[in-house]
Amino acid sequence: MSHQTAASYVAEHAEHYNFPDLHGHFGPYGGAFVSETLTHALEELIGLYEKYSTDPEFLAEFHYELKHFVGRPSPIYHAKRWSEEMGGAQIYFKREDLNHTGAHKINNVIGQALLAKRMGKPRVIAETGAGQHGVATATICARFGLECVVYMGSEDVKRQAQNVYRMRLLGATVVPVESGSKTLKDALNEAMRDWVTNVENTFYIIGTVAGPHPYPMMVRDFQSVIGNECIEQMPLMTGRQPDYVMACIGGGSNAMGIFHPYIDHHDVQLIGVEAAGEGIATGKHSATLTEGTPGVLHGNRTYLLQDEDGQIIETHSVSAGLDYPGVGPEHAWLKDIGRAQYVAVTDEEAIAAFHHCCQIEGIIPALETSHALAYAATFAATLPKDKTILVNLSGRGDKDMHTVAERMGMKF
Numbered sequence: 114m115s116h117q118t119a120a121s122y123v124a125e126h127a128e129h130y131n132f133p134d135l136h137g138h139f140g141p142y143g144g145a146f147v148s149e150t151l152t153h154a155l156e157e158l159i160g161l162y163e164k165y166s167t168d169p170e171f172l173a174e175f176h177y178e179l180k181h182f183v184g185r186p187s188p189i190y191h192a193k194r195w196s197e198e199m200g201g202a203q204i205y206f207k208r209e210d211l212n213h214t215g216a217h218k219i220n221n222v223i224g225q226a227l228l229a230k231r232m233g234k235p236r237v238i239a240e241t242g243a244g245q246h247g248v249a250t251a252t253i254c255a256r257f258g259l260e261c262v263v264y265m266g267s268e269d270v271k272r273q274a275q276n277v278y279r280m281r282l283l284g285a286t287v288v289p290v291e292s293g294s295k296t297l298k299d300a301l302n303e304a305m306r307d308w309v310t311n312v313e314n315t316f317y318i319i320g321t322v323a324g325p326h327p328y329p330m331m332v333r334d335f336q337s338v339i340g341n342e343c344i345e346q347m348p349l350m351t352g353r354q355p356d357y358v359m360a361c362i363g364g365g366s367n368a369m370g371i372f373h374p375y376i377d378h379h380d381v382q383l384i385g386v387e388a389a390g391e392g393i394a395t396g397k398h399s400a401t402l403t404e405g406t407p408g409v410l411h412g413n414r415t416y417l418l419q420d421e422d423g424q425i426i427e428t429h430s431v432s433a434g435l436d437y438p439g440v441g442p443e444h445a446w447l448k449d450i451g452r453a454q455y456v457a458v459t460d461e462e463a464i465a466a467f468h469h470c471c472q473i474e475g476i477i478p479a480l481e482t483s484h485a486l487a488y489a490a491t492f493a494a495t496l497p498k499d500k501t502i503l504v505n506l507s508g509r510g511d512k513d514m515h516t517v518a519e520r521m522g523m524k525f
Contacts, residue, residue, distance in 0.1 A: 137326020142442035145325035202496035206506040216508030218249040224335035226253040229316035236260040240304040242297030243434030244276025246320030251285035261285040268295040321364025322441030325412030336370025355503035361485040365441035367507035386485045388430035389457035397429040401440040402455040415442040431460035432480035462487040479508035
């Protein structure tokens with residue numbers, strides 16, 4: 114979309130944001146680019162979601178599980194010592210790391226698993242990078258008595274050995290994927306192939322706001338519990354809404370979960386933080402919105418890291434959960450219309466923030482989250498003390514101990 118067209122959109126729709134359209138489009142992004150085999154399954158899911166997304170019984174069960182199984186609402190925490198050290202804006206954390214299973218992923222998985230039950234699908238498949246979505250899926254399948262198969266790139270299996278064991282402990286079958294870069298992109302490819310083959314008895318729980326319609330909308334809606342809680346909690350803590358809301362961006366589910374309820378709060382600036390890896394200039398990064406171009410991957414049109422021939426470029430991030438060459442189509446749209454800003458943070462900066470958060474606030478964050486924390490700390494120092502930054506602390510760092518230890522030259 115041209116800058117002029119995006120600017121015209123903002124002028125015309127400044128009061129209310131209402132996306133996607135009936136066909137799953139966020140402006141020129143989104144949609145459903147899938148094989149004929151999956152078209153019926155997606156149409157069935159769209160109809161089912163339309164029915165249950167406003168069904169009182171379904172919503173009551175969803176919120177019951179969030180409260181009694183996940184432990185919601187998650188609190189907001191004032192990172193007072195860190196704020197004082199930065200000497201600028203006050204930094205607050207939305208503590209999704211305190212959820213059952215240790216991240217935001219469980220919110221969406223519960224919603225989709227409840228749909229799987231209502232569709233009579235006894236088998237659930239999922240893809241995972243950092244392992245948190247896989248763990249959340251395995252957890253809820255154990256909770257509801259569903260068969261669970263999780264696809265995971267073999268490189269990520271090595272990086273996230275603890276989460277692999279957790280999934281197997283919970284009764285899931287973990288399938289290492291050896292193709293391509295052996296990371297999240299390739300796990301998603303294999304999961305899509307499985308779904309095509311077993312569509313009659315299988316429900317595919319996608320973990321991020323990507324994939325064919327209705328997944329970007331559906332995952333966003335289930336994750337919006339994060340931002341909806343913040344809108345109630347922040348005035349109780351600070352007397353008003355934050356000036357800035359920040360979150361890390363891989364596929365983008367934790368960011369969209371906190372961003373979406375704030376889109377119509379025009380005084381709140383939204384900032385997504387991508388993985389710059391070893392540096393944008395090196396080409397070894399996962400900064401899709403910073404460096405990507407529009408294309409089609411995994412059933413939707415969005416920004417991608419691709420070459421001039423449309424071939425996907427290998428990505429890199431110290432964080433398995435951000436190591437993906439695409440991004441949710443709604444993030445692509447928010448970038449184009451200027452409602453959200455997207456920046457990138459290197460591996461080195463994220464690891465420094467990881468250690469800083471541990472030592473200053475006594476909280477061990479996930480490496481994904483550490484990207485957002487790194488940018489928040491630097492940005493806070495440039496702002497007056499009466500400004501507030503709310504960071505979605507999307508997960509805890511237990512899973513990243515091996516990675517951090519190896520980077521520091523230590524034995525775990």
